[in-house]
Amino acid sequence: MSFKDLNIIPPILSALEAQGYKTPTPIQQKSIPIVLDRHDLLACAQTGTGKTAAFAVPLLQLMAAQRSVKKGEIEALILAPTRELALQIGESFHNYSTNLSIRHTVIFGGVSQNKQLNDLKSRPQILVATPGRLLDLINQGFIDISKIQYLVLDEADRMLDMGFVHDVKRIVRLIPKERQTLLFSATMPTSIMQLAGSLLYQPRKVQVDPVSSTAETVQQSVFMVGKEHKKLLLAHLLKETAADKTLVFTRTKYGADKLVRLLVKKGITATAIHGNKSQQARQRALHHFKSGQIKVMVATDIAARGIDIDQLPQVINYELPNIAETYVHRIGRTGRAGSPGLAISFCDTEEVAYLKSIQKLIGFKVTVQQHSFH
Structure with missing residues (x-):
């Protein structure tokens, strides 16, 4: 199977080719069609399985289809537990969107907010954020997430382990109920199933490489x-x-x-x-x-x-x-x-x-x- 078989549009296909992507990984093969069909998704996948592209590629495609009617509001919010992961997700969006006029920015704590505020002035449509810094900037009146259409929680189990569950719930209360939500987690403990139950609407479930498996290579x-x-x-x-x-x-x-x-x-x-x-x-x-x-x-x-x-x-x-x-x-x-x-x-x-x-x-x-x- 190729990315073309997943009905990816040419601008994204050429960006993927430029990155050396040839064949979609199992998580990408299973997730991309579900996201493109606008279903909520609950995905269990370890790091290293290609899960960032599994949500970034179809989200960019859905947003590209709406470009004519949007006016630079934040449409997609990706929550990540750590600044390293947030930066890497941002890098992936940058790589996959080179041929699209869709802007993104990344915000996280532990650094001065000035540069991030400057980046927000470009009115990005995609925001990648750690929960604490996001709430901080919302409280200061710098970010409006009331028009979000797509919400992604990446490494949700790690987010819960790090004590972000209340922050996540506060953020979710600020975004529209009518939205598409994607939740990715490396493990599926009861706490994640409960969180998924409260956030997702009739989700399709995908599981790849359960946490007990180590790569044969x-x-x-x-x-x-x-x-x-x-x-x-x-x-x-x-x-x-x-x-x-x-x-x-x-x-x-x-x-x-x-x-x-x-x-x-x-x-x-x-x-x-x-x-x-x-x-x-x-x-x-x-x-x-x-x-x-x-x-x-x-x-x-x-x-x-x-x-x-x-x-x-x-x-x-x-x-x-x-x-x-x-x-x-x-x-x-x-x-x-x-x-x-x-x-x-x-x-x-x-x-x-x-x-x-x-x-x-x-x-x-x-x-x-x-x-x-x-």
Whole structure:
């Protein structure tokens, strides 16, 4: 199947071709026709499955069909839990709409609002936002969402985990009841089903890659290693590897910074990305990592979802997560779009229980690797 088979209009088709998109992913194949038919959608899809295009492409097409009657009001609102994800969604809209006269802007907290207010003066039709900053600017009278026709909640489970449920409900009360709503979530706990029940009207349901599945293209292994030897093993593996980029996960922000200092001392270029970094610092770190200027990025789980790095050869779990699903999200950073990936985990005696629950979730035992390093 091609994007043409999904009845995508030529301006969007050529933009997709320019981005190297050839075949729609399963989530895109299932979701795009539903959105184009103007149904509400409840979609369960992990990060890395191509879900941004699954809503951005059909929304742009629906809006392009109405261009003659619109006067620069905000018609589509996309809510995202983190600024990284919001920026990436914004980048996707930019890429897919290059041949359309549809403007978008992105707003998020943690930075001065001045530039964002300036961007809003261009009267965008699409607004990508984190809930807190959106409510803040609405309360200040800078944004009117009373004409919204399309609402998208991306990574809704993460939004709830981060405590945004009341903000989301406040926002929904400010937009028209007559609208098309799309909800994307990597997991479908009861809380998400309840939220979907309150927001969606007779939704069509789509499920791709349940959270328990890990990509077949990712080769997984684990080193049983004492906590005190993890640093040595990490430095050894990073020096031995041919991978030009490695994403390393730690459990804490402090641990991430400490690890970066250690790696730099050992002559390995490394940077950290987590919630305590300023937006500018995070964007700079991500840019240097993506461009290959820095070989290793050490991240907390804020980066496990929403950070889209093409061609990431390997992920290392320096510390195993205490929530099994988080492991799936972490290693989902590699082995994307059919390319091979490597996921290496370190497990000390205190983490054995975490490893067992991960193996129970994914349905198989991860290969144990032996190590000899000095």
